[in-house]
Amino acid sequence: MSASRGPAFTVRGLGKRYNLVTAVEDVSFTVTAGTAAALVGPAGAGKTTILRILLGLLEPSAGSVAVGGHGLPGTARAMGGMLDPRGMHPARTARDHLLVYAAAVGVSNERVDEVIELVGLGPTADAKAEALTAGQQTRVALAAALLGDPPLLVLDEPAAGLDNAERAWLHEFLRGHTRRGGTVLLSSESLAAVIPVVDKLIVLSAGSVAYEGSPTRLRRSHPDRLVVASSTPIALATTLAAQGFTDVVIRPDGRLAVAEASEGQIHDAARVAGVRLDSITPDPIHPDRVLASLAKPARPQPTPYPGVAAHLPTPHGIPR
Structure with a gap:
């Protein structure tokens, strides 16, 4: 991994609309290589939309995104993504799930064994997805994101459904990734869940940035x-x-x-x-009280015709 301290992610004036629905509006931020950052906000704030654009799964309606630069490789393997839901077939084992992805991205079966060890799956790797806990499914999804040994990780709600022990393990794993020069951009509906692990916060409110800066600076103001x-x-x-x-x-x-x-x-x-x-x-002051003071609930969107609900299409993502 590169130890560069240039920008790993750069977002400028980003916007995304679905017909009459505005999901993201004029969002700008940067994430420095070798750091961890979080997009935080309530459901509907635009977090997942931004991550999907960064992963190349959605086209923006306005603005631009740049990934890598300053010594970071620009190949597909430079970035690993984990989306929510995790997308595991219930009848497939964790190991088989990873073998499918290894073939898709062109890495060896030996790398599958490496990432299984890296995320601590152990014997769980041969259990079917339907028998795995939320924490174990998260480890499988993280292992899939790591198959190409990417310096950049984009993780959608990685702590969702985890117990305290699993959350502590995840935090230590992500801190280890940044200590080795990697970069993490994750999303969360809880400010308290990400403060222990991130260097930078981007708080989203109704699709726009309400706060960008360090957890320490935000804490000083609250x-x-x-x-x-x-x-x-x-x-x-x-x-x-x-x-x-x-x-x-x-x-x-x-x-x-x-x-x-x-x-x-x-x-x-x-x-x-x-x-x-x-x-x-x-x-x-609990961090999530601070979040509630910064971020408004998702704004109601207009419906295209009376009696017909506006439809927000769900793009095909990377199944996990």
Whole structure:
């Protein structure tokens, strides 16, 4: 894998429409080689559409995408994709599923054994798909994406349906891929599910970018708070501001929501202000609360004729 730090994925002014339905509108972002990034948003936000365009399974209506560059190979094997649903035939074993794909992409059967070992399938490789758990099916789909040893991975909802142990394994696997110089672009409906593993977030709202940047920067703009009930909220807020704690919000119930100050610092400010403290309650901000504040639910789309639902075609993807 290349250790280049140039762009692995570049998206500029991307748009996708299906007749009267707008799935993606004016989306732009870049993902640097050797990093992990996530497209995050509620169902219908445009995540899968963007990934399918990057994989060459859909044509954009507007804008452009570029994959590779700066030393990254431009061949089909440079990129491995995993779509949702995983597309395994219920009566086919995991090993047979991978052998079919190995023949399709022109790699040896020995490579099938390698990726089975790489993703930790073990004896499960000879079980039929219908007997596999969601986590095991994800490992099979990931193994298929890895057959060509691609530096770039595009993964649609890889953590969907996984338990905590499987999610932890997936995170460590993806971190290992980026440590070796590879690049990951994944999608998720949960911000909490991707923060432990990604360097960059692209939050989508109704097909457009609502936030692009690091998890750390997003966290700084949505900090945990202490909620303070006091005898004179305004006096306490004024004293806290004078001491440098300016991120203080007076809630409708009269309590203060204070960011970046410790309980001890709030007690000190109360003594200076001559204010009685009645309670201090932690209010940690869950990442998915942050996501809900950034991303609107999927917008309703017009129907082409009265009484006829708009049809969003599902393109043929890479079965997994």
